[in-house]
Amino acid sequence: MSPIVTTSKQAEKLKQDGNFYFKKDRFRAAIDAYTEAITLCPDVPLYLTNRALCHLKRNDWTRVEEDCRKAIQLDHNSVKGHYMLGQALLQRKEYAEGVRQLAKALDLGRGANPKSYIVEEIWQELAKARYILWEHESSKRSWELQNLKEACELALREKHTLEMSLKEGFIDDMVKSHLEQLEALNSVFDKAAEDDTPTEIPDYLCCKITLDIFHDPVITPSGVTYERAVILEHLQKVGKFDPITRDPLYPSQLVPNLAIKDAVDSFLDRHNWAYKAG
Numbered sequence: 001m002s003p004i005v006t007t008s009k010q011a012e013k014l015k016q017d018g019n020f021y022f023k024k025d026r027f028r029a030a031i032d033a034y035t036e037a038i039t040l041c042p043d044v045p046l047y048l049t050n051r052a053l054c055h056l057k058r059n060d061w062t063r064v065e066e067d068c069r070k071a072i073q074l075d076h077n078s079v080k081g082h083y084m085l086g087q088a089l090l091q092r093k094e095y096a097e098g099v100r101q102l103a104k105a106l107d108l109g110r111g112a113n114p115k116s117y118i119v120e121e122i123w124q125e126l127a128k129a130r131y132i133l134w135e136h137e138s139s140k141r142s143w144e145l146q147n148l149k150e151a152c153e154l155a156l157r158e159k160h161t162l163e164m165s166l167k168e169g170f171i172d173d174m175v176k177s178h179l180e181q182l183e184a185l186n187s188v189f190d191k192a193a194e195d196d197t198p199t200e201i202p203d204y205l206c207c208k209i210t211l212d213i214f215h216d217p218v219i220t221p222s223g224v225t226y227e228r229a230v231i232l233e234h235l236q237k238v239g240k241f242d243p244i245t246r247d248p249l250y251p252s253q254l255v256p257n258l259a260i261k262d263a264v265d266s267f268l269d270r271h272n273w274a275y276k277a278g
Helices: 003-023 027-040 045-057 061-074 079-091 095-112 117-166 171-192 228-237 258-274
Strands: 217-219 225-227
Touching: 003 027, 003 045, 027 045, 045 061, 045 079, 061 079, 079 095, 079 117, 095 117, 117 258, 217 228, 217 258, 225 228
Parallel strands: none
Antiparallel strands: 217 225
């Protein structure tokens, strides 16, 4: 048996030891086992993401980030690598990059196995992360807008006071003009704050069965869009027909509704606060 094969087998045995320790919540022992496996086979991304998960359980976010970045260098399509890196970045309050990594993990997960538990888990984390990002950016924008509004109102008052001191007569007209300018100013700033104002999720972005915002929308030959997991469950447990139109329907006829998916992503990017994961 070649030395390379022997080393690989030893590393795999150490990974199995790490898995055993992990299931027993012995995270320090699991980290040691995975570290030995990584030392023997440094080019296996799974060993790095396994160790990253142990660091995550210990809230050691710096090491989570380090291991995930190494894993992603070895495998750009590492779902768990992008997922845990996103979580680590959120802990460091790097919200925008954290959301980007989670979105990457979700896209990769959907492509690899749409029905996997981790896809739903990533969606939930991404929804929460987007809310945190919106809240952070919204607070910053609101503060900046308020400061700018106050500065503009002060400038208008000073302009009005100056005009009143220089002109005689037509006082009523000047007061009216000043009030109109203040009203126009408030209108401008109200418009600027619209993206940070809560709004309802449009019906067309929600599944007709669950009434929840779409995760993975698919369209039927009759033109009705459903959440993939929900319509598949209906076809399996209830019958091979469209629950709304009652037309015959089979899983092979379901097609991803990319237009709705893009619309959901766009809505969440702009109003991501509107969907809070439970």
